[in-house]
Amino acid sequence: MNTSQKPDAVVLGAGLMGRLLACALARRGLRVEVFDAGGPEAEHAAARVAAAMLAPLAESAVTELNVVRMGQHALARWPQLLATLERPVFFQQQGTLVLWHRQDAAEAERLAGQLARTSAALPTLAPAQRLDGRAITAIEPALADRFVQGLYLPQEGQLDNRELLAALAHQMQVLGVDLHWHTPSTPAEVDPGPGTWLFDCRGLGAQPQWNALRGVRGEVARVHAPGVSLSRPTRLVHPRYPLYIAPKPEGLFVIGATEIESDDLSPASVRSALELLSAAYTVHPGFGEARIVELGVQLRPTLPDNLPALRLTAPRRMAINGLYRHGFMIAPALLDAALELVDQDRSPLAERLGLALIR
Structure with a gap:
């Protein structure tokens, strides 16, 4: 030097x-x-x-309140940080939609209870709103008649x-x-x-x-699905792991994510790919015609x-x-x-x- x-x-x-x-x-x-x-x-x-979702209330189902507070801080700070960059970056703050199939209603109720406890502990965090089928269709017309219950988490966002x-x-x-x-x-x-x-x-x-x-392995699918028109991150209550679908510009979607206690960086397994993609297909059949752009694997740096x-x-x-x-x-x-x-x-x-x- x-x-x-x-x-x-x-x-x-x-x-x-x-x-x-x-x-x-x-x-x-x-x-x-x-x-x-x-x-x-x-x-x-x-x-x-990564999907780069800014979802403190949704993530409260799997993390501590201090991380949720950090997420609240980020929702205000990201627009300020992005404004200092010369190149534009896709950013939206249209909330998160949480959906479930009938067989997972009990798990969904447990999730709703956890989100309610988070909102009670952090009154400045907008609470989840319960949706019926008509309300789901109103905010995501592409999902008309596919789900009869859901939750809407306002304020949450994402970026590219x-x-x-x-x-x-x-x-x-x-x-x-x-x-x-x-x-x-x-x-x-x-x-x-x-x-x-x-x-x-x-x-x-x-x-x-x-x-x-330690490394925690995550696997994410990036697909091109111009026939699918979701306008905000959508999460599906899943019996093994929380699945999300994050719409990005130009018909791209990020679908994830598995979470495996492993430092293995080998390519994604067939089982993980099938689970991610089949779960996305149950949210919207248009994903059946999507093109797989990438099956990404990375290790998240994690403390005990x-x-x-x-x-x-x-x-x-x-x-x-x-x-x-x-x-x-x-x-x-x-x-x-x-x-x-x-x-x-x-x-x-x-x-x-x-x-x-x-x-």
């Missing part, structure tokens, strides 16, 4: 978290260097294989993960970030010295330095409690990890908390949201 051009901040890992942080720091006028094992396409990042990753890569260039693609690096290898911030955002790449991390954390390993040394299945939903909260720590060595936001700080 050329000491005459010593950076103010070094970021390891250019997945979602690393890109957001690098842009935020560079926008403050800092000289920023980024090292990543992959390229601008984020081919090694968990964020590339790959458009966002590309827009952030472009913005880093515009902001003058010094980018080292295809350069896997450890903190020891690129340590810039005590006067410079070093942020480790490598996800599972940080396992040697944060050995509590399935919650994210910021770890301050030394002065001006911060690791950000454990985003698990909630990366896009909680990344703005982690970003804002990290910036508070840079500014004042404490984070009122992290304290308010219940985000773990490890020193």
Whole structure:
């Protein structure tokens, strides 16, 4: 590293978290260097294989209240963050639709009870609304006469993960970030010295330095179904795992997601593909004519409690990890908390949201 051009901040890992942080720091006028094992396409990042749904109430069925609070924070912050990017990114906030078949009514009632408890604990979070068949048809005409009961979760949203990753890569260039693609690096290898911030955002790449991390395998199908016209993320109550269908621009849909305690990165199994695609077909028969664009597999970086954390390993040394299945939903909260720590060595936001700080 050329000491005459010593950076103010070094970021390891250019997945979602690393890109957001690098842009935020560079926008403050800092000289920023980024090292990543992959390229601008984020081919090694968990964020590339994701639906990028912003669904704090829906996710409360499988996570803790502090993650839900982080998701609430993100719903307000994402439009602000996207407004700072030169390239447009698909973003919508038209709520989430939850559906079920008659045989899964008991499981749906359990889910409705959990969502009601979440809304009671967090009164600022809009509660779920019960829908009958007519109401389902009114908000999603393509599902007319297919379901007789459902839930509508207002305020929730989604964005396009790959458009966002590309827009952030472009913005880093515009902001003058010094980018080292295809350069896997450890903190020891690129340590810039005590006067410079070093942020480790490598996800599972940080396992040697944060050995509590594990990978949780997720499998996602991307299909092109121009004959299907869903206008918002739709979740299907499923006996084994919560299935979602997230409509993206130009007739693309992201369908997921399995959740397997494994660090196996081999291609998707036939069973998983059949379950994902057949469940989507039961929501709308138009998926039977869809074209499979991709069956993606990735490992989500996960800590033992399935919650994210910021770890301050030394002065001006911060690791950000454990985003698990909630990366896009909680990344703005982690970003804002990290910036508070840079500014004042404490984070009122992290304290308010219940985000773990490890020193």
